[in-house]
Amino acid sequence: MKVFIEIFRMGLKSSFEYRGSFIISLVFDPLTLMLLISLLQVIYGNSQGDIILGYTLSQMIWYFVATRFFYYLIWNGTDKEISNAVLNGEMALRLIRPLSLLKWEFAKALSSKIFSFIFEFVPMLCICALLVYPDFFTWIALLKYLFICSLSFILFFLVSFIIGTVSFLWQSNQALVNIKTAIVSLMGGVAIPLEFYPEVLKNAMTYLPFQYLCYVPAQFLLNKSFTHNWSYFFEVVGIISIWIVIFYMISVGFWNIGVKKYISAGG
Amino acid sequence: MENIISAKGLTKEFKVHHRQKEGLMASFKSLYKREFKNITAVNNIDFHVKEGNIHGLIGSNGSGKSTTIKMLSGILLPTSGSINVMGLSPWKNRTQYVKNIGVLLGQKGQLNWELPALETYHLQKHIYKIKESNFRNNLEYYIDVFNIDDIVRKPVRNLSLGERMKCEFLCALLHEPKLIFLDEPTIGLDVTSKDTLRKIIKKINKEKGITFVLTTHDLDDVENLCHEITIMNRGNIIFNDSFDKLSQHFSQKKTIRLKFLEPITKNQLNGFSMYLPDAYTGIIEVDPQKTDIGLQVKSILEHLPVKDIDIKPIDLESVVREIYKQDN
Incomplete structure (x- = not known):
């Protein structure tokens, strides 16, 4: 646990060294949100009702805010990082530590997300609330959302780690990273809410883990009526936990195969 | 002295993508049809290192x-063969094993780039x-040996290569390993930094009894540091003995x-077995027991336009070249 805290502490310190990038995101994200608000206001103004596919105007705006929060709280580049370390030979040094790569990468990813939570999520939540008042907001909905996000983060990390370990076999995993980005964007609800898809496709997605990365957590933030039910909350927690166990087992298997196939650059 | 490393029948084969032709069409073809070639990087070698020695691996x-050093340190899995280091197998007792070794890869670093080296040392501690007491004592001892009290407090990205190497080296030593693998530790360093690093390795080896296995292209490293030497060529060991034997x-x-x-061109050499590093320089190796040096020099002066002449004992570089020549 001490190692974990120390890696986490170092990750935070490293993030502070590059404070410029999060200041830029704090300036630009509200600007892009304002453009989105204008667009959605036009769409809602020209529609026949106040609700489109179950979303009020403020909920729709906040859905897209939640997609931004997805990048702050859940998204991580572990796959790219492992691939880069394999390609430039730095992985050799990670393999001589008496600590598993999974724990090491998880601690690093978690530290970067906690940094984002404090310095990106919280300020953006306040800024967005000032721009568009979230009339649906309750503290319990926010807490449920954050809890689901923490599980979604673990799930996303494991997916990312598995793709990362593929680079032990293929060296570059860029194609898989691109596929992952497209799948998460389309099937996870990052691009648009899943209600916009045909019913058949939407039903198919319930059997996959991707909607639990962005779409489902966003429903809790938006305090949709079906999320008020605690049994639904526990059902979601249970499903994500099962996916976490499945992906954890896959990641251990991929790691065991990959590390034996590893070719260290330069020797 | 007992062996700290015993490797038997060690082999490592790599399957690498092999393209017959260059160019855009060949690149396109490789998208759907790839040819692979098996490369034997290490070919059935036996390798032993005595405890407390500085063992040079050159080639x-x-x-x-x-590749050999990476197999010994547990980074690469051998295709075949066995490795026993301090009674452990690098791949079967991985966590336990890596606690007992230190690794310094000359072209790669484990220090966090953005933070001072001290921060990484604290992470290593955990x-x-x-x-805590051992950590403090070791840190003080090595900071003093390396003379880097100020350096360890600066962000690593602001350090020179020589300073960074010292910090990296310290990082590999903190957990008191009995064995340290150094892969080209002096690569890219200036003469002064190389000399400092060699002195440090010698001092640590003498005072702490740590065994070092180092690979290098710099024969001054070998001459100044190594008790035992292994010379490798095309995956095979072609010389393995003490420095005295060499x-x-x-x-x-x-x-x-x-x-x-x-x-001077090669045609003008008139049968002299001479190595020409450039057109104005010639080097001849002579065994005084077989050849009369006086007569040899007289003959050279008679046939070639010599400006200056220097007779010295043969250097290590020439010996290694000779060993390679014999093997090839």
Whole structure:
């Protein structure tokens, strides 16, 4: 646990060294949100009702805010990082530590997300609330959302780690990273809410883990009526936990195969 | 002295993508049809290192020395063969094993780039579960040995290569390993930094009894540091003995180094077995027991436009070249 805290502490310190990038995101994200608000206001103004596919105007705006929060709280580049370390030979040094790569990468990813939570999520939540008042907001909905996000983060990390370990076999995993980005964007609800898809496709997605990365957590933030039910909350927690166990087992298997196939650059 | 490393029948094969032709069409073709070639980087070698020694592993690029060191340190899984280091197998007792070794890869670093080296040392303390008192004592001792009290407090990205190497080296030593693998530790360093690093390695080896296995292209490293030497060529061991034995190999021989008044071509050598590093320089290796040096010099002066002449005992570089020549 001490190692974990120390890696986490170092990750935070490293993030502070590059404070410029999060200041830029704090300036630009509200600007892009304002453009989105204008667009959605036009769409809602020209529609026949106040609700489109179950979303009020403020909920729709906040859905897209939640997609931004997805990048702050859940998204991580572990796959790219492992691939880069394999390609430039730095992985050799990670393999001589008496600590598993999974724990090491998880601690690093978690530290970067906690940094984002404090310095990106919280300020953006306040800024967005000032721009568009979230009339649906309750503290319990926010807490449920954050809890689901923490599980979604673990799930996303494991997916990312598995793709990362593929680079032990293929060296570059860029194609898989691109596929992952497209799948998460389309099937996870990052691009648009899943209600916009045909019913058949939407039903198919319930059997996959991707909607639990962005779409489902966003429903809790938006305090949709079906999320008020605690049994639904526990059902979601249970499903994500099962996916976490499945992906954890896959990641251990991929790691065991990959590390034996590893070719260290330069020797 | 007991062996700290015993490797038997060690082999490492790599399957690498092999393209017959260059160009855009060949690249396109490789998208759907790829040819692979098996490369034997290390070919069935037996390798032993005695405890407390500084063991040099030398060889040209692609000779298999780095692959050997990576197999011994547990980074690469051998295709076949067995490794026993301090009673442990690098791959079967991985966590336990890596706690007992230190690794310094000359072209790669484990220090966090953005933070001072001290921060990484604190992380190492937790990763290797080093006791606070031991950590403090080791840190003080090595900071003093390396003379880097100020350096460890600056962000690593602001350090020179020589400073960074010292910090990296300290990082590999903190957990008190009994064995340290150094892969080209002096690569890219200036003469002063190289000399400092060599002195440090010698001092640590003497005072702490740590065994070092180092790969290098710099024969000054070998001459100044190593008790035992293994020379590798194309994945095979072609010399494996003490430095004294290697010295005997060349102690009797002499090198005659000539400077010419005008450029010399190979056709002008008149049967002299001479190595020409450039058109104005010639080097001849002579065994005084077989050849009369006086007569040899007289003959050279008669046939070639010599400006300057220098007779010295043969250097290590020439010996290694000779060993390679014999193997090839």
